[in-house]
Amino acid sequence: METVLAVLVGILVAASVYLMLARNLLRFLFGLVLLSNAANLTIFAAGRLTEATPPLVPKGMLGPTETVANALPQALILTAIVIGFGLLAFTLVLVYRGYRTLGTLESDAMRFAEPAADAPPSTITDPDGSAL
Amino acid sequence: MVSLSAHSEPKTEAEEDKLPAQRFAPVWLAVLLPAALTIGFCFALPTIIHGGSIRIAYDWVPSLGVSLSFMVDGLSLTFALLITGIGTVILIYSGSYLACHPHLGRFILYLLSFMVAMLGLVLADNLITFFVFWELTTVISYLLIGFDHASSKARRAALQALLLTGAGGLALLAGLILLGLAAGSFEFSAIIAQGDAVRAHDLYLPILVLVLIGAFTKSAQVPFHIWLPNAMAAPTPVSAYLHSATMVKAGIYLLARSHPVLSGTEAWIWSLTLFGAVTAIWASILALRQTDLKLALAYTTVTALGILTMFLGSEATIAVAAAVTFLIVHSLYKAALFLVIGNIDHATGTRDVGQLRGLAGFMPMTAIAAAAAAFSMAGFPPFLGFIGKELKYEGALAIASEPLLVAGAAVLANALMVAVAGIVAWRPFYGGEPATATHPREVPLRRWIGPAVLAALGLTFGLAPSLIADSLVQPAISAILGRKETVKLALWHGVNVPLLLSLLTFALGLSIYAVHTRIRERLTALGARLPFTGDAAWDRLIAGMRALATAQTGLLQTGLLRRYLLTVFASFALLIWASLAVTDAWRPPSAWPDLLVKHWVVVALIVAGASMAVVAHSRLAAICFLGVVGVGVALLFIMFGAPDVAITQLLVETLVVVLVAVAMLRLPRLKPDSARPNRHRDAALAIAVGGAVTVTLIAVIEEPFDRSITTFFERASVPEAFGRNIVNVILVDFRALDTFGEVAVVGVAAIAALSLIRGAARRRR
Numbered sequence: 001m002e003t004v005l006a007v008l009v010g011i012l013v014a015a016s017v018y019l020m021l022a023r024n025l026l027r028f029l030f031g032l033v034l035l036s037n038a039a040n041l042t043i044f045a046a047g048r049l050t051e052a053t054p055p056l057v058p059k060g061m062l063g064p065t066e067t068v069a070n071a072l073p074q075a076l077i078l079t080a081i082v083i084g085f086g087l088l089a090f091t092l093v094l095v096y097r098g099y100r101t102l103g104t105l106e107s108d109a110m111r112f113a114e115p116a117a118d119a120p121p122s123t124i125t126d127p128d129g130s131a132l
Numbered sequence: 133m134v135s136l137s138a139h140s141e142p143k144t145e146a147e148e149d150k151l152p153a154q155r156f157a158p159v160w161l162a163v164l165l166p167a168a169l170t171i172g173f174c175f176a177l178p179t180i181i182h183g184g185s186i187r188i189a190y191d192w193v194p195s196l197g198v199s200l201s202f203m204v205d206g207l208s209l210t211f212a213l214l215i216t217g218i219g220t221v222i223l224i225y226s227g228s229y230l231a232c233h234p235h236l237g238r239f240i241l242y243l244l245s246f247m248v249a250m251l252g253l254v255l256a257d258n259l260i261t262f263f264v265f266w267e268l269t270t271v272i273s274y275l276l277i278g279f280d281h282a283s284s285k286a287r288r289a290a291l292q293a294l295l296l297t298g299a300g301g302l303a304l305l306a307g308l309i310l311l312g313l314a315a316g317s318f319e320f321s322a323i324i325a326q327g328d329a330v331r332a333h334d335l336y337l338p339i340l341v342l343v344l345i346g347a348f349t350k351s352a353q354v355p356f357h358i359w360l361p362n363a364m365a366a367p368t369p370v371s372a373y374l375h376s377a378t379m380v381k382a383g384i385y386l387l388a389r390s391h392p393v394l395s396g397t398e399a400w401i402w403s404l405t406l407f408g409a410v411t412a413i414w415a416s417i418l419a420l421r422q423t424d425l426k427l428a429l430a431y432t433t434v435t436a437l438g439i440l441t442m443f444l445g446s447e448a449t450i451a452v453a454a455a456v457t458f459l460i461v462h463s464l465y466k467a468a469l470f471l472v473i474g475n476i477d478h479a480t481g482t483r484d485v486g487q488l489r490g491l492a493g494f495m496p497m498t499a500i501a502a503a504a505a506a507f508s509m510a511g512f513p514p515f516l517g518f519i520g521k522e523l524k525y526e527g528a529l530a531i532a533s534e535p536l537l538v539a540g541a542a543v544l545a546n547a548l549m550v551a552v553a554g555i556v557a558w559r560p561f562y563g564g565e566p567a568t569a570t571h572p573r574e575v576p577l578r579r580w581i582g583p584a585v586l587a588a589l590g591l592t593f594g595l596a597p598s599l600i601a602d603s604l605v606q607p608a609i610s611a612i613l614g615r616k617e618t619v620k621l622a623l624w625h626g627v628n629v630p631l632l633l634s635l636l637t638f639a640l641g642l643s644i645y646a647v648h649t650r651i652r653e654r655l656t657a658l659g660a661r662l663p664f665t666g667d668a669a670w671d672r673l674i675a676g677m678r679a680l681a682t683a684q685t686g687l688l689q690t691g692l693l694r695r696y697l698l699t700v701f702a703s704f705a706l707l708i709w710a711s712l713a714v715t716d717a718w719r720p721p722s723a724w725p726d727l728l729v730k731h732w733v734v735v736a737l738i739v740a741g742a743s744m745a746v747v748a749h750s751r752l753a754a755i756c757f758l759g760v761v762g763v764g765v766a767l768l769f770i771m772f773g774a775p776d777v778a779i780t781q782l783l784v785e786t787l788v789v790v791l792v793a794v795a796m797l798r799l800p801r802l803k804p805d806s807a808r809p810n811r812h813r814d815a816a817l818a819i820a821v822g823g824a825v826t827v828t829l830i831a832v833i834e835e836p837f838d839r840s841i842t843t844f845f846e847r848a849s850v851p852e853a854f855g856r857n858i859v860n861v862i863l864v865d866f867r868a869l870d871t872f873g874e875v876a877v878v879g880v881a882a883i884a885a886l887s888l889i890r891g892a893a894r895r896r897r
Contacts (some may be wrong), residue, residue, distance in 0.1 A: 001727060001731065001772075002833045003721040003724060003830060003833065004724075004727065004731070004735060005768075005829075006721075006825075006826050006829035006830045006833060007826055008735055008738060008739065009822075009825055009826060009829055010822040010823055010825050010826030010827075010829075011739055011742060011822060012738070012742055012761070012822075013818075013821055013822040013825045013826075014818040014819050014821065014822025014823075015742040015743065015745065015746050015818070015822075016742075017701055017814075017817065017818035017821045017822065018746055018814055018815055018818035019745070019746060020697055020701075021694055021697055021698065021701070021814040021817070021818070022694075022808060022814075023694060023808065024802060024803065026751065026754075026799065026802060027754075027802070028693075029792070030745055030754055030758060033758050033761075033762075033788060034742055034745065034758070034761065037761055037762065037765050038825070040765065040777075040781075041765060041768070042825070042829060044768070044769070044772070044774070044777075045829060045833065046829065046832050046833070047842075048833075048837050048839075049772045049773075050772065050773050051771065051772055051773065052771065052772070052773055053773045054773045054774065054775050054776075055773065055846070055857075055858040055859055056856055056857055056858065057846075057849060057850050057856040057857075057858065058856075059856070061850070062847070062850050062851055063846050063847050063849070063850065064846050064858075068773065068846070068858075069772060069773025069774060070839065070842050071842055071845055071846065071858040071859050071862060072841055072842045072845060072862065074774045074776065074777050074859045075859050075862035075863050075867065077769075077774070077777050078776065078777055078780055078859065078863060079863070079870060079871065079874050081777070081780050081781055081784050082780070082784070082874055082878060083874055083877055083878070084784075085784045085787065085788065085878070086877050086878040086881035086882075087881065088788060088791075089791060089881055089882070089885055090881040090884055090885050092791060092792060092795055092885075093884075093885035093888045093889055094888060095795075095799075096795050096798065096799065096888075096889070097888040097889070097891065099798075099799055099800070105799065105800060107692070107693040107694060108692055108693075108694065110693070111691055
């Protein structure tokens, strides 16, 4: 199963890279969502899979009595999911704010801080004027 | 004497009358330091004369073999006395020369720092300590040369010196580290005994080349000489100090210091002899071309450095004796002459040879000092310069490999030096009337006493060479050659070949002097026809580097997000595939296990969701497909024993969909992605990255698994943390700080997001 997961992760990563290379920042965001799923699955597969036995200690015992799923990657993934969510939420707001300020979602056109060599900064979208 | 002259000198010059009295105090205090150091070093003389040496060491970074160790032997003491002695003279002079300069305090600080750095350089025993002081002299010389920071010429000269000597310094650092490794020690005192081992070492040639680059850049050997004449943009006392006892002599010191270890091979002999000879002759010719006194003098420094390098190339005792003696001679007369030119400059407002005639009547003391120094420079008896020159010829003849080349170069360079001495220190003072705007008058005592003392020392040592023969020259030669040597210095050696060569030099030199204006015209005309000059080549080099920097910045820093991501992903794929190929880490999957239908269904769900998200044209559809992927991943978690993770995943997935959907309401629709340029390139890159991840993950999975950390958590979970859900225990107990950090990250992201939204709202109002 781990091998299948490895292939699955590869497909997710490929899809996410293709989306992130798009000019539209919404697609970039979609790619980010896929990438964090792929990362979580990578950790999961690297920690090896055990079917249907959650890492729990039965009552009255000092440790698990049978072979249970690897607890460590699960703890790491839980952290990663939450951090990934924080990153996504912030990026989403950043994209939203960027659109409000610059009036576009095309990353190629967002050249306020680094104007293209042939265009002086003043010809770039005025941050105040075109907000709406 | 120092404080006496401070009070006895009446303030004749108008500029000094305006000065507040307290301004003098720090300057004269500053003079005390080099003066006290000079006297202090004199106390080391008895030990050195008896062939001993003094070593002091403190641990600095013992684990790396770096110690603050210092050693006084014949060589370092000779340099130390020159540095502190001439430093004293320069400071006395500077206090008067720059008396009304607003940054006099800064100047004195630079000068003293420079002296200390130079002292550290010649006294250091540890290679790394030596290098630190070497770099310090580079940095402080930058400050000194660029002291007149309002002038772009001075800034350019300072930067040029910094870059050239700094680049040489880098090479030197590499060379010193290799030397330390080859010799098995980082202390000069220990390395000196390892000469044969180092010369036979595989690394000998790299060491030699790197060390020589360091020495040649610092000591202004052709073609690295261009920075030195430009460095005369510094105030005259700085030039006097840099050219006589410090800075440029650091390279000579390095050659002398590494002589016992690196010398004696064909590579050493030929590189030093050739570079030295070419430098000496080329610089003499350039010196003859100059009409600016200071510039002419600056080029003769390059000549002297070439001669010193040439003689240090030899193993012969007499050649090394010539180098050491000439080192002392040169330091004394060069400092004196620069200070004299400073006096002329101040008194007349010009340094142009054409305008300066007959100054002796107006500036008698300066004229006497100038004449005495010039005689030493030209090598007339009974000055020390004569002894130095005789030794040079004797040494040249003793050099086994190429006596004719060395002797010829020495005669030519010395003859040109005679001519330049006449131009710089004779012609301005005698014959004719000064054609200057201001009426020249003698400078105050503090400004002629220094050159006078230095010139007088040249005469004294010439008359009584035994004063320095046993105390300085002989111990220095012993240190350079790594064996005990005895040399006799004397004015009269009888009629022999060196004396005949001396006479030839005088004849040649005086003839050149007689026709030097005509030679200068020819040289100027010839120079105009040269295809390029070293300085112009330097400018082109710097311009080329700037263009390269601009080009590569334009290439890498495009300001386009896609370009950056492209670079990141492409490097990622390239590095992983390359390392997989190189390290042979690729493992084919051992077995495709039997999967149940439910597994295939979930996997197919995820793949379908991801693919549809890629090709979806509508935002809403894309979000739905992302949701499918998220739910599919959650199902995988449930199937493989991770219900906690699955719950969180579902929760977050829901939140993501809601958040993105809310944002959609305020964002424009997607344009179809099919029109995007470079689709095929992006797809190829995406497959390369995805494939790299898959292959790496399979390689990881095929490795044996170490479950020990998990086993620890499973065993410790109940007894130590009293929790039966091991994942939860790990999160809130064993890795509680991580979880705390995670909460903090989410908090920070929330605050940042909030402020971004608020800012947008305010702007809208």
